Amino acid sequence: MDTGDAAWLLASAALVLFMTPGLALFYGGMDRSRSVLNMIMMSFWCLLVVPVLWAVVGYSLAFSGSGKFIGDFELAFLSNITLEDGGATLMSVAFLGTFAVITPALISGAVAGRMKFSAWAAFVPLWLLLVYCPVAFWVYGGTEELTGWLGARGSLDFAGGTVIHVNAGIAALAAVLVLGLRRGWPGEGHPPHSMPLVMLGAGILWFGWFGFSSGSAFAAAGVAVQAWLNTFLAAAAAGLAWCLVERLRDGHVTSLGAASGIVAGLVAITPGAGFVAGTAPLIIGAIAGVVCCYAVRLKFRAGYDDSLDVVGVHMVGGLVGSLLIGFFARPGFFGGDFEAGLFHGGDAGLLVEQLIANVVTMVFAFVVTYLIMKVLDLTIGVRADADAETAGLDLSQHAETAYRLADTAMERR
Numbered sequence: 001m002d003t004g005d006a007a008w009l010l011a012s013a014a015l016v017l018f019m020t021p022g023l024a025l026f027y028g029g030m031d032r033s034r035s036v037l038n039m040i041m042m043s044f045w046c047l048l049v050v051p052v053l054w055a056v057v058g059y060s061l062a063f064s065g066s067g068k069f070i071g072d073f074e075l076a077f078l079s080n081i082t083l084e085d086g087g088a089t090l091m092s093v094a095f096l097g098t099f100a101v102i103t104p105a106l107i108s109g110a111v112a113g114r115m116k117f118s119a120w121a122a123f124v125p126l127w128l129l130l131v132y133c134p135v136a137f138w139v140y141g142g143t144e145e146l147t148g149w150l151g152a153r154g155s156l157d158f159a160g161g162t163v164i165h166v167n168a169g170i171a172a173l174a175a176v177l178v179l180g181l182r183r184g185w186p187g188e189g190h191p192p193h194s195m196p197l198v199m200l201g202a203g204i205l206w207f208g209w210f211g212f213s214s215g216s217a218f219a220a221a222g223v224a225v226q227a228w229l230n231t232f233l234a235a236a237a238a239g240l241a242w243c244l245v246e247r248l249r250d251g252h253v254t255s256l257g258a259a260s261g262i263v264a265g266l267v268a269i270t271p272g273a274g275f276v277a278g279t280a281p282l283i284i285g286a287i288a289g290v291v292c293c294y295a296v297r298l299k300f301r302a303g304y305d306d307s308l309d310v311v312g313v314h315m316v317g318g319l320v321g322s323l324l325i326g327f328f329a330r331p332g333f334f335g336g337d338f339e340a341g342l343f344h345g346g347d348a349g350l351l352v353e354q355l356i357a358n359v360v361t362m363v364f365a366f367v368v369t370y371l372i373m374k375v376l377d378l379t380i381g382v383r384a385d386a387d388a389e390t391a392g393l394d395l396s397q398h399a400e401t402a403y404r405l406a407d408t409a410m411e412r413r
Contacts, residue, residue, distance in 0.1 A: 001086040005219045009091050012215025016098035019208035020047055020105055026201025026259070027109045030308045033193040034392025035113050036402045042108035042120055046101050053125050054097045061129065062136040063096065068149040070134050095215060103132055103164045109308030110172035113190070114182050114389055117397040119382040123175075123372060131171060131368050132163075135361050139163050154350065155357035156325050156338055158227070159216035161271025161318040162361050169315020170362045171369040172306060178373035179382060181305040183389055190307070195255050202259035206235055209266045213273035223334055227273040231266065234285030238265025241289030257293070264292035264313050268321030272328065275338065280328040288320045315362075322358055326351025 001009075024043035031039040050058070057076045065072035074080055081089050104124045111120070139157050141148015157163055182190065192198055213231040217224035242261025243253045268288030269281055276284065296312030299305065306312065329341035329350060339353075340346030376382050388396030395401060 001088050001091065002219070005221075006087065006091065008220035008224065009095055009215055009218065012211035013091075013095040013098050015208045015211025016095070016215065017047075017101065017208075019098075019205055019212065020044075020102045022201050022204025022208055023102060023105055024201070025197050026205060026263075027112065027308055029194040029197025029199075029201060030109070030192040030256075031112045032190065032392065033403055034401075035394055036193065036197075037400060038117065038393035038397050039108065039112055041117070041398060043105040045117075045121060046105040046108075046124055049121075049124055050101045050104065050128060051097055053128060054100050055093070058100060058128055058133055059093050059097065061133040062100075063092065063140070063146065065137075066147050068141070068147055068152075069138065071137050071146075095218075099160055099164060099212075100128060100132060100136075103160075103168050104128060106165070106168040106310060106314055107172045107175060110176050110306045110310040111179055112307035113393065114179055114307075114384055115175075115382055116380075116384050117393070119376050119380060122376055122380065123382075126372050126376075127171065127369065130372065131365050132167065135167050135365065136163050139357060139361070150357045150360065153353055153356070154339060155353040156275055156329065156350070157271045157322065157357070158274040159213045159270045161267070161322040162358055165267045165270060165314040165318030166322065166358055167361055167365050169311050169313075169318060170365045172310040173304060173315070174366045174369040175373050176304050176306055178370060178377060179305075181303075182307065183386065185305050186300055192256060198259050199255055202262055206262055206266065209235070209270075212266075213270060217274055223274045226277055226334070230269050230273045230276060230281040234269035234281040234288070235262045235265040237282045237285030238262060238268065238289035238292075241286040242293045245290055245293045260296070260309065260313060261289045261293065264288045264317045267314055267317035268292075268324075271318065271322040272325040274334065275325055275330070275336070276328040276341075277330050277333045280324075280330075284321055284324050284328065287324065288317050291320055292317050319358055322354050323351065326354045 020043050024040040028036045028040045055078055060073055060075035061071040063071060064075045104127050138148040138150040139162050140146060141151040209231050210228055214224040214227040217227055239258050239261035242257050246257045247253050265285035265288055268284050292313050295316040296309040325341060327341045327343050329338060330344045331338050331340050339350040341350060373382060384393060
């Protein structure tokens, strides 16, 4: 590898890895004080388990082989990898492994406050192998090395809009349908217990996302620069749009809204970060901010308890960004061989492929996730009991508490 490219990818991998602790703080602040450590530990469990499984078999299943639907075991246990390519394959293992870590961690926000940690511990490796690896192979298979069927058809996903956010978002919906509602929801409010933690987590996510998007160029080149700028602009536009909707609809702007809007913009630009340019990231971000701001309220009408709005932000935001590639993709700007969007001389072909890839991913991920949760529920059980849920999952699942509060009434909040 070129030394400059290698340095940028190593830095990008570290940035993406830092996103998972940031997500832990973001989700932890949004949860109740009596379950904040449980929420944080769910993300850290992904940091512990996924890298090991990724090196043993996950990377090989997702990024090797010549089939259409799943990889093979050629690179299992990191075998058949040498430094003859300058470390390019090892870099791929490391960089893409950080993506694999954060994807199941995203799901944890939906099940906050009521899932047994033992069930989560079993769910993560099962979901990684049965859902994430196949979808990654399908979508990123449109290269000379890989032949996954969705990528080969022409769908685009620069940094994981479909593979990560739509995939995790629809899986979150399946998981909460098996788990059921939190006790007291929706009548009893469940406000964030620490907005400073939420804002800190959002800032870390935004910081790490520059590696997430621009690192996916796999080179320190012009595409990486454009992806960096797209990430910057889309997040700002989405956060601003969310705040404006709050002001017009509710009469005030909230810090939670600003943080949620930023994340929605980051999610939406992820699939097209290396395919769009000009004012497109501003438009994509603004659309995502408005759509996701309303989407998070759908759970109250539909009756599914997505605790921390994973469906409304990640599934909806990823879907918005992925479909908008069909309008804004600019191959001429990037010198790429992908199809142009409708606004840049293309026809509806790319938009159709984006729709197919996302619908297929949603159907597959929902069904398999639902089955995983059902099997776990029938065997070890997935729901914490009533006493544990009332007392808080920190004590019942981990025998510790995040805060030592003198006022026990405050601790019950």
